[in-house]
Amino acid sequence: MTEFTPVPDFALGPDIPEAGYAVKDLGGGAYFVTQGMINTMFVVTKNGVVLVDASPFLGDKLLAAIEEVTPKPVTHLIYSHAHADHIGAAHLVNRNGLKIIAHEITGDFIKESKDDRRPLPTETFKSRHKEIDIDGVRFVLDYTGDWHQAGNLFIHLPEQKLMGAMDSFTPKSAPFFRLYFSAHVPAYFDAMDQLLEYDFDTIVTGHMALPGTPEDVATNREFIHDLRTSASEALRTVDMKEASAAAKVPANNKQAEIKVWMDAVVARAAELMPSWDKRLAGTDIFLTDNLNATAWSVFID
Ligand SMILES: [Zn+2]
Known part of the structure; x- marks a missing residue:
């Protein structure tokens, strides 16, 4: 097996009880729920529960987690x-009268996916910015760019000082594959700046077992900037002809030439990266994936 750096204590979440999930009170009626690998949030209003996402990894446990907190029904799903x-268990929450809110682009994706587990939204919006009051709780839904998937939202609860930004980053850990499977890498970099413009104390980001803070956003931003600095320096210094010659790529194989060159760029960038092991977990796991995504973006975007 490949050897990975052990997960440091600071990145470990709570032990997950036998029921398979853990709930954390975030204040103001808001709760964080995780099963260790995936997480989300919900808010209890005067009439019911507003849930963000319904992951198949949580499945029925999501409803059990909500029932642990309140007997009120789920009235809204964002x-x-x-x-x-993230939303492949929405059919388990769906019942008559449930309002499902999403950006219009998200609705279009779901339509195309023809997946019974993901019911279509009942309410969509096209704008970059939408504010709604749901039974006394204010939600700001912002689509600032394709930082993860077109239609992705920042879900801000100003009174709770809570932010939901699913698949934006992992608190205390390096980003997943290719900067969290970003649809548009420059937008991923911008998203970290955009997040820090909101007023919040807690951020829920969709994976693993820990909610984060603005400081965690800033740490992720610093880490990805180091990725970009290293990738940029490697792009400047690794020569395509030299890389091809060193790997003995035949002169007529241009695709192989590009592949060998980018691999050499990534290898050089990895050497240039400062050590982050004391600040983030898992920096070794997706390092080359993230450097590859960053280097291609610096090269072509
Ligand atoms: Zn995603």
């Missing part, structure tokens, strides 16, 4: 984005 790992 889709953060269209990906099935």
Whole structure:
């Protein structure tokens, strides 16, 4: 097996009880729920529960977690984005009268996916910015760019000082593959700046077992800037002809030439990266994936 750096204590979440999930009170009627690998949030209003996403990894446990907190029904479901790992259990929450809110682009993705587990939203909006009051709780839904998937939302609860930004980053850990599967890498970099413009104390980001803080956003931003600095320096210094010659790529194989060159760029960028092991977990796991995504973006965007 490949050897990975052990997960440091600072990145470990709470032990997950036998029931398979853990709930954390975030104040102001808001709760964080995780099963260890995936997480989300919900808010209790005067009439019911507003839930963000319904992951198949949580499945029925999501409803059990809500029932642990309140007997009120789920009245609203907000889709953060269209990906099935976050909303593929929405059919379990769906019942007559449930309002499902999403950006119009998310609705279009779901339509195309023809997936019974992801019911279509009942209310969509086209704008970049939408504010709604749901039974006395204010939600700001912002689509600032394709930082993860087109239609992805920042879900801000100003009174609770809470932010939901699913698949934006992982508190205390390096980003997943290719900067969290970003649909548009420059937008991913911008998203960290945009997040820090909101007023919040807690951020829920969709994976693993820890909610984060603005400081965690800033740390992720600093880490990805180091990725970009290293990738840029490697792009400047690794020569395509030299890389091809060193790998003995035949002169007529231009695709192989590009592949060998980018691999050399990534290898050089990895050497240039400062050590982050004391500040983030898992920096070794997706380092080359993230450098590859960053280097291609610096090269072509
Ligand atoms: Zn996603």
